[in-house]
Amino acid sequence: MASWEGEVISTLGKSCDRTSWSTSSGRDTENGCASSWDGPASSSWSTVTAFDFLLVFIMGSSSRQGIRAGRGEQRAQRNSMKAWLNGLAEFFNSVTGGSSLIPTYRVLDGGGNVIPGAELPQIDKAFAHRLYENMQLLPTLDTVLYNVQRQGKISFYYGEEATIIGSAAALEMDDEILGQYREMGVLLWRGFAIDDVMAQCFGNEEDGSGKGRQMPVHFGSPKHHFHTISSPLATQIPQAAGVGYALKRTPDRRSRSIAACYFGEGAASEGDFHAGLMLASTIPSPTLFIARNNGFAISTPSTEQYNGDGIASRGPGYGIDTVRVDGNDVLAVLAAIREARKRCLEQGRAVLVEAMSYRVSHHSTSDDSFAYRPRTEVEDRKKVDNPIMRFRLFMESQGWWNADAETELKARLKEDVMKAFKRAETLKRAELSELFTDVYGGEQPWHLKEQRAELAGLLRKYGSTYEPWRKELAKFKNNGRDLLD
Amino acid sequence: MYQAVRDAMSIALAKDDSAVVFGEDVAFGGVFRCTMFGRERVFNTPLTEQGIVGFGVGLALMGHTAIAEIQFADYIFPAFDQLVNEAAKIRYRSGGTYNVGGLTIRTPTMSVGHGGLYHSQSPEGFFMGASGLKVVIPRSPIQAKGLLLGSIRDPNPVIFMEPKILYRSAGLFAVEQVPVDDYELPLGQAEILVPGADLTLLTWGTPVYHSKVELIDLRSILPWDVETVAESVNRTGRLVIVHEAGMTAGVGAEISAEIQKRCFLKLNAPIKRVTGWE
Secondary structure, eight states, X not given: OOOSTTOEEEOSSOOOOOOOOOOSSOOOOTTOOOOTTTOTTSHHHHTOOOOBOXXXXXXXXXXXXXXXXXXXXXXXXHHHHHHHHHOSGGGTTTTTOTTOOOOOBOSBOTTSOBOTTOOOOSOOHHHHHHHHHHHHHHHHHHHHHXXXXXXXXXXXXXXXXXXXXXXXXXXXXXXXXXXXXXXXXXXXXXXXXXXXXXXXXXXXXXXXXXXXXXXXXXXXXXXXXXXXXXXXXXXXXXXXXXHHHHHHTSTTTTTTOOEEEEEETTGGGSHHHHHHHXXXXXXXXXXXXXXXXXXXXXXXXXXXTOSSSTTGGXXXXXXXXXXXXXXXXXXXXXXXXXXXXXXXXXXXXXXXXXXXXXXXXXXXXXXXGGGTSOHHHHHHHHHHTOHHHHHHHHHHHTTXXXXXXXXXXXXXXXXXXXXXXXXXXXXXXOOGGGGGSSSSSSSOOHHHHHHHHHHHHHHHHHTXXXXXXXXXXXXXXXXXXXXXX | OHHHHHHHHHHHHHHOTTOEEEETTTTSSSTTTXXXXXXXXXXEOOSOHHHHHHHHHHHHHTTOOEEEEOSOGGGOGGGHHIIIIIITTHHHHTTTSOOOTTEEEEEEESOOSSSOGGGSOOTHHHHTTOBTBEEEOOOSHHHHHHHHHHXXXXXXXXXXXXXXXXXXXXXXXXXXXXOSSOOOOOTTXXXXXXXXXXXEEEEOSGGGGGXXXXXXXXXXXXXXXXXXXXHHHHHHOOEEEEEEEESTTOHHHXXXXXXXXXXXXXXXXOOEEEEEOO
């Protein structure tokens, strides 16, 4: 089971077979399953029977403590003796070698049954309903916004239900979130309204995330402790280390709040990923890194993104406690993030969670992923490993859900979304003068004042007479008149 | 000048509990070692410029005061994305709901004569196009202390570039009695050091010490003080801009374009740039 120099501990459940998740270049596991990654529709996927319901954290800290105590040097000396005795060859891949892969923690199987021996995280009916409603809200929004995009109205949106909602539910409401693109569900969990979502996606006058300045899904809300998303990938990762450190230095949040940072496995190829984990490790802070490994960065499969064992294998290299979890199993995500959060606070140190899922949607709505993967593969995966279906089956088995409730929920969510959508469509853009605000705090520098005055001059001259401008100005609140004042 | 810089940081740390100072090797030596502030507030980072700036952005997002050091301005480029796409734009992209005004990046700049290719550059021009940032270059100890405290307390992220030849210089350069008090100098304002009638010489940093005409120390690169410069050139009719960085698309090019627009009828000669070779 352990692949990390004996420094593996378990916190939940009992020992069981290894999982057969393969994250990289199609290495087989001892179960003889082909890589479930490259061919999710293959028999290996549907016949997976060996699960690991053990919540296994690879310890980042014990090797570090060993080095502090001088044991690292002793070990190195013993190792060099061993090299002399046994030859160099066995020292290659002594840590990463063989076919051993980091196991994946699961609670539910593909049919929504609790895996024998697995420990259910503490949830009740009301909490389960809340999880499920939020999970269902994501594809409802997705469908509406997707269709809008196909009409050319907004740019893109996508979601990963179990990873996002499961983790959101495990965090406290005021843990600081630094997200990438797919974490809208965390905001929804915290009470960000569907109207707020629509306002940002349409960039209308009610967009409190960014006054219509950013592309869709770039949400942000200090009230919900959700830092504004930016397009450049991975920049949030070193920032999260700084946010975590600030929390540690804030008396009323120390030991109470963490920074939670989301990113995809593609973003983990950026230098900022390595910088961020290294900083959170060497300058300890309660920072939780949540890697969403969905197998694709736009069109590039993860096999072309890295050749090691996913993202989780990097955690121990930075001395960070690490766990891999089934990202399509909401209860496994919930349990893993709860435990990870607890470790962050107790140890005051960073933790890395890698959530494995398969992106059934396109990268964005401006992308057609059937060009680089077969439609049948996606359809099969939707049926076999649909995170919503898995959880629904579990809820039904508990007597918490039925077909009537399903019909009612879907109709209600669709109505809510359509209502917000129609409302957002009619609203105007923010005032045109906002183009020049928020560049600097304090007094606006001369060059921006002059540029604002230049636009105002052009509007005075042509704004009411030049037809294309007149039409464009009508889209803004106050028709651009605020610039003329 | 290094003492003035340390003095400014000491004041910032003493008066603001949220302030921290960090960067490569900052905990080594100097007045901060094992002194009153402790390793929680003055600490080393691993060798990662993008990480240092990103970490500072995170602290500043939480309203804390982050004083980061990039060991040499020549090595600021790995942090370019964090500075230009993140620090500079966070206020704008969040509609004013988030900002990183508490972030100050200190970095030694310009040449000392024995630094070779990668310890001599003047990269201020690369940041002049990144509105949302401020870029400041002091010329002397008194200026360094006041401008650094001004930068730390400015509600915007500031890149504070310290001409490194001035750190320990005596004689020709910058020996001054620096006030021990807490004081700030304004950002975005140039200063006429030597009034004159026939020529305006505009520069900043080390080259300030090599001139004898109406001499202006620009002090801030972004935003730059167009008013002072234009007023001077309207009087003198001639402008020479001196900077250590290369000529092509340098700060001098930007200033020339703006000044010829504003002072066209008063200019007695084309604006001349005296710059480093590329």
